[in-house]
Amino acid sequence: MLDASIAPGDTIGPVTLEVTHALAKEFTVISKDMNSSHYDDAAAQRLGFPAAIQHSAISSSLLFRMLADWKGSVLQGDDEFECAFIAPIFLGDTPMARGVVTEVTDSVVSCDFWCENQHGAKTIVGKARIRRA
Amino acid sequence: MDELITFDKTVVGEVWGSHDWPVTQELCDAWQNLLSDETPAYTADGKRAMPQGLLLVMYANCSVALRPNRPSGGVHAKQKLSFGVPAYVGDVLTTQVKVSDKYLKRERRYVELETITTNQHGEMVVNGVRTTIVSA
Numbered sequence: 001m002l003d004a005s006i007a008p009g010d011t012i013g014p015v016t017l018e019v020t021h022a023l024a025k026e027f028t029v030i031s032k033d034m035n036s037s038h039y040d041d042a043a044a045q046r047l048g049f050p051a052a053i054q055h056s057a058i059s060s061s062l063l064f065r066m067l068a069d070w071k072g073s074v075l076q077g078d079d080e081f082e083c084a085f086i087a088p089i090f091l092g093d094t095p096m097a098r099g100v101v102t103e104v105t106d107s108v109v110s111c112d113f114w115c116e117n118q119h120g121a122k123t124i125v126g127k128a129r130i131r132r133a
Numbered sequence: 134m135d136e137l138i139t140f141d142k143t144v145v146g147e148v149w150g151s152h153d154w155p156v157t158q159e160l161c162d163a164w165q166n167l168l169s170d171e172t173p174a175y176t177a178d179g180k181r182a183m184p185q186g187l188l189l190v191m192y193a194n195c196s197v198a199l200r201p202n203r204p205s206g207g208v209h210a211k212q213k214l215s216f217g218v219p220a221y222v223g224d225v226l227t228t229q230v231k232v233s234d235k236y237l238k239r240e241r242r243y244v245e246l247e248t249i250t251t252n253q254h255g256e257m258v259v260n261g262v263r264t265t266i267v268s269a
Contacts, residue, residue: 023167030163031190032197035205047206056209057193061168061186068174074182075216082213 001072001133002109012099012111015066019054019093027058041091052091059089059115059124062097066113070099071130083113083126094118099128107132135202139269140242143235149199149246151229154191156183158222183220192248192263195228206268210243217257225253233262242267 017023024039036043037053044052060083067081068074075081089095099113108129115124136142164184165171175182189212196203220226233247248261 017168026163026167030160030167031193033190033193037206055189055193056212057186057189058168060189060212061164061170061184064185064188065168065170065172068172068185071174073174073177074185074219075214076219077216079216080214081216082211084211085209 002070002130006101006104006109008101008104010101012070012101012113013066014096014098015062015069016094016096017058017062019058019089019091019095021091023058024052024054024091027055031055031057039091044090049088050090054089054091054093056085059085059095062095062115063099063113063124063126066097066099067128067130075128075130077133078131080129081126082128083124085124087117087121087123089115089117089123095123102127137269138200138203140235140244140267143232143244143267145232145235147232149196149230149232151227152195152198154194154226154228156187156220156222156224156226160187161222178219180219181222183222183224188214188250188259188261191226191228191250192246192261195230195248196246199230204267204269208266209263210266211262211264213262215260217259218252220250220252220258224258226250226258227253242269 041051095115097115099111101111103110110129112127114122116122228250231247234245246263250258
């Protein structure tokens with residue numbers, strides 16, 4: 001449950017993850033997505049990327065995890081989430097999820113969130129509306 | 134081999150069908166181990182909820198199962214989600230996929246898929262809109 005003292009400007013996270021070759025390869029097994037551009041630099045380079053690009057599920061998982069940690073439960077009960085994937089995350093990157101509370105009412109807490117790479121460049125931006133129990 | 138469903142052949146309003154996707158303990162264990170995710174929030178209500186990053190895996194699996202003959206190399210551009218009840222280990226999620234829009238923007242081909250996901254009890258788990266830039 002969200003803390004009663006929550007206020008605009010409060011920060012959320014961070015949560016971070018190092019995207020290793022082993023992680024990227026294992027992800028293909030779990031996800032059944034055998035697209036080699038997710039773990040093979042050469043395959044991604046043939047598509048014009050500098051290195052293997054990571055599946056959106058990996059980077060967005062940091063956001064869902066961060067929001068669940070913050071809320072104290074998974075998103076549910078008319079909670080809303082939307083995001084845009086604005087830049088790729090590459091093999092070897094260390095994405096970090098962060099957020100900030102933007103508005104608090106009796107029934108809803110709104111926040112902006114984003115994921116950034118180790119250089120501080122944003123890769124995902126979005127917002128969520130969390131219902132207060 | 135079936136004809137490739139390119140952007141031009143994608144029909145707005147078409148329902149692709151529905152796909153069942155079981156939420157197994159093995160899958161959730163593997164996912165959390167992969168991401169070193171030990172969030173206690175997944176068991177906040179005494180049952181084990183599915184980590185919600187897996188929803189994007191589920192959507193990808195559904196799209197491939199329902200339309201395997203789509204061009205490879207698509208890029209996930211946007212995602213909207215509206216949540217109902219949590220998905221728990223042991224649930225079977227059924228997702229209906231419908232093409233809600235397609236458009237060109239800055240010479241890129243965008244396809245929007247509307248998804249409705251329910252559990253085995255018919256309860257709404259999550260409704261979504263997934264926007265993908267398709268390669269052909």
